[in-house]
Amino acid sequence: MLESWLFVSPPICVLCMDQRLQLYDILEDFNKMSTAHPFAKAWFRYVLPEEMKRGSVIGNVALDLGLQASELQARRARVVAEGTSQLCELDTASGNLLVSQRIDREELCYNITVTATDSGSPSLSSVKVITILVNDVNDNPPTFTHSQYNVNILENQPMGTLVMKLEAQDSDDGTNAKIFYHISRETNSEVSSFLTINPDTGELFTSRLFDYEQSAHFQMKVAARDGGDPAFSTTCTVNVFIQDQNDNAPVILYPVQTSGSQECCSRR
Ligand SMILES: [Ca+2]
Ligand SMILES: [Ca+2]
Ligand SMILES: [Ca+2]
Ligand SMILES: [Ca+2]
Incomplete structure (x- = not known):
């Protein structure tokens, strides 16, 4: 070429x-x-x-x-x-x-x-x-600017909301520098189910609703792999911090209500 x-x-x-x-x-x-x-x-x-x-x-x-x-x-x-x-x-x-x-x-x-x-x-x-x-010979792995990234996102954002864009560089050329992103297998499968990544652009999107009251922090590993043969791969850590929204009504805990619906005594 x-x-x-x-x-x-x-x-x-x-x-x-x-x-x-x-x-x-x-x-x-x-x-x-x-x-x-x-x-x-x-x-x-x-x-x-x-x-x-x-x-x-x-x-x-x-x-x-x-x-x-x-x-x-x-x-x-x-x-x-x-x-x-x-x-x-x-x-x-x-x-x-x-x-x-x-x-x-x-x-x-x-x-x-x-x-x-x-x-x-x-x-x-x-x-x-x-x-x-x-x-060119594929003798350089992709590299992220940082080994760890932190990002904040409000809970209850619709599926498909952009969380952040990750970007790695590769100093080789052509296919040897072409980068594909994916969520690493090192990431907990439950965490992986909340996020997807565009393999070409490195854009990270939500794939489920985050609920601050359930979990306020997700940690995942994202890998960047080049198109060389053999390929090189590099990973970085992404911390997603969920920010609270006022999405829960106050609950009366005491005195215990003896009448009224079950709904008002439940936590949510
Ligand atoms: Ca090279
Ligand atoms: Ca070289
Ligand atoms: Ca390379
Ligand atoms: Ca909340």
Whole structure:
């Protein structure tokens, strides 16, 4: 899924330094390769999942430039980091571009630039962009802003009343960041029967009438699960405090009524 990829930053450069003619040869190879390449006219790209082990092969630069690895070596091709970290290194013996540091999609974004330059004075250089698309891996669980939430609601509210909206974040991408909410099985089943949650929005609704005189506090666990495979899940605690309404008439307890209806002597 192209849209789930991010470009890697900080930019790195494959810096090919040699005599000017050879430089032009390389650029010409670039251009030949680019027009023949299925991906793009002016650049080529590699695709890799994030979090690959150090030493993993990203692609063979020599092959993609239409050169022998020995030619790459002769032209002193090397990878130069423009940022603080060098994510890739070039094995000039094989022409392979290798992972040299952790590539964490969640920490990186945007471009990789490949620069070919020469050692003449003044130096002539030309920039070609090679894109490294880092495919997301589900390596982050959803997280709630707080581990516990407190909410107040009046008793006797009609079924379907919005209690609160819970929201979790997931720093992955696409399906790996898609969050589904549900009331955790850790929640007492009686408590669960009072509330429902929209799995997509995290909105918590009443599904029964709350009666303050019966119970003034409900505690439940809500889980947020991502759509990754395997999926990650996180839970938070929700305390629902029921607020009293004046919905009971006073009851005469003493003196005990000897006449009148049973209704007036009952508690409610
Ligand atoms: Ca990551
Ligand atoms: Ca990820
Ligand atoms: Ca995730
Ligand atoms: Ca009441």
